[in-house]
Amino acid sequence: MxxxxxxxxxxxxxxxxxxxxxxxxxxxxxxxxxxxxxxxxxxxxxxxxxxxxxxxxxxxxxxxxAFIDQHVHVTGGGGEGGCGTRCPPITTRDIVAMGIGTVVGVLGTDSISRSPADLLAAVRGLAADGLAAYMYTGAYRVPAPTLTGDIQRDLAWIPEVIGVGEIAISDHRSSQPRQDELERLVSDARVGAMLAGKRGICHFHLGDGKRGLEPLRRLLTETEIPADQVIPTHVNRRAELLEEAAEYALAFDASVDVTAFEDAGDGLSAFDAVSRLLARGVSPARITLSSDCNGSLPEFDADGAYVGMQVARNTTLIADWRRLVHARVLPLESALGLLAGNVARVLGLADKxxxxxxxxxxxxxxxxxxxxxxxxxxxxxxxxxxxxxxxxx
The missing domain is CATH 2.30.40.10 (Urease, subunit C, domain 1)
Structure with missing residues (x-):
């Protein structure tokens, strides 16, 4: 390059x-x-x-x-099977070759050998190559690991930090946060973002757990937090969760993020998921796509034991997006929102x-x-x- x-x-x-x-x-x-x-x-x-x-x-x-990918493990994800299963970091070429000009870096399960400081360094490295690169502070676990010791300070004082995530809920790998802990985390993100003039979304990882989107439904029902403060991702992990996501989007006029899984397994491809959301009446303006690239796609047995994994790539993101246009599920003008305009609005990136x-x-x-x-x-x-x-x- x-x-x-x-x-x-x-x-x-x-x-x-x-x-x-x-x-x-x-x-x-x-x-x-x-x-x-x-x-x-x-x-x-x-x-x-x-x-x-x-x-x-x-x-x-x-x-x-240029496309915006709001969920990228720029330092590599994984680690669920031990140190030998850590995923590699992504390169600038891997990003821009897919037409992506803006990325948001995330930490996942592993916030021990990977840290917010490591993520910030990687994000700044991508920016030095010319990319528009941002990050979420935090990781799967709650309380969220941060750079300054405080979510509000991270958002207020670190330009690259535009939100908190990916926070795991309804997943056996999450820290099983209580509802009041989630409410405090989202509230801190909102106030910190207000002080910084940012959107400050909370990017929520959805697992296979039976609670599904219930914690977010409670959050929006029982507090004054607006729906655009929280973005659930991986909503196409399974068909039942996608149906719940459609109901959630319609009930709260909320946005949901579909992951372009390379091997959907028991879930749905991004193409199928977007098609079903649209068929349920969800506005295309409320749907975004992301890759989860360089994160792990682990497999667990019925007892939750690790059995193997693959490394996610961003090639499926563009392939599924193209298919939506070619199959006339969406015209190009509307489909561009899934990877550009909708994402910019969700993240608060007004000039993108x-x-x-x-x-x-x-x-x-x-x-x-x-x-x-x-x-x-x-x-x-x-x-x-x-x-x-x-x-x-």
Whole structure:
């Protein structure tokens, strides 16, 4: 992968593409980027002679908002079967090759050999490569492990921390938190986020347990916490849980996150899960997709003993998303929300998830089959072959 600095020799870049979906289809076919932002959209845009601009001729490709993956084990997950079962960290190339420009790092079961400090270092490393990279403080267990010793301080003082997670509920690997502990955790996240001007969501891992979404239903029913403060993920782990998630989304006008499992096993693929949620009447604006990549996909026997695992990848995320469009489950404009606009709204990333003047110049170029071919983050090309059509004035 060529470095971002090598790709972005000129301070301005003019993209000429076949179509622009912002996510709605625009009349524009040209995008001018400067200073990490989109500064103009239109047709036949021209830059005065002598201005330092790189012109990228990609008129065979479609421009869309760069994808956002809100659940990535950037340091690697796993460990449920001992130290030999720790998953490897993810690379920048693995991320941007899937058209993803923004990631949110998480810790999972293991917050002993992996720590929030380790996660922050990995996130900053990805940012140094040019990615937009954030993290959740905390992990499966409650009380949540933090960087400063306090959830509110983590959110208030550490720019990369945009929420708390992934907090495990209804899972034999969770710390079996009491309802009052969950309420205090979410409340701390809300107040800390308010002080920092962030959304401060709590990202909840759903396991196979019989309680399902009950702790979150109680949270929203018995407290003043708004529904957009809590995001349940892995809701397609099994068919019964997905049905419960549909009822939850409809009852509270809440968002739910579907995981693109590589091997769904007893659960449902992201394609099937989104299709079923839509059929139940859940608005596409209330559905997001994430990969869980470089996390573990452990298998346990009936007694809860570890028997093996696989390492999750993000390739299934894009494959299932493409299938939703190709099968006409959703038009491209709505499907983009699952990986871009909806996710940006949920996370409170106001300048991402949309192509508009003033927004971050995070752009993915897709071919006609909707396969990512180039990924720009803050106007820098981090993925994609440079061809002879590219010139600099």
């Amino acid at each position: 060529m470095s971002g600095k090598a790709r972005q020799a000129a301070p301005m870049t003019l993209l000429r593409v076949a179509e622009v979906f912002a996510p709605e289809r625009l009349a524009a076919t040209d995008i001018l980027m400067a200073g990490g932002r989109i500064v103009a959209l239109g047709q036949g845009l021209a830059v005065p002679q002598g201005w330092p601009v790189q012109v990228v001729d990609a008129r065979h490709l479609i421009a869309v908002p 998830g949309r192509l508009a003047v003033g927004s971050d110049a995070d752009i993915t170029l897709l071919d006609k089959a909707l396969q990512p071919q180039r990924t720009f983050v803050a106007g820098r090309c981090l993925y994609g072959a440079v061809d002879h059509h590219e010139t600099a004035r």
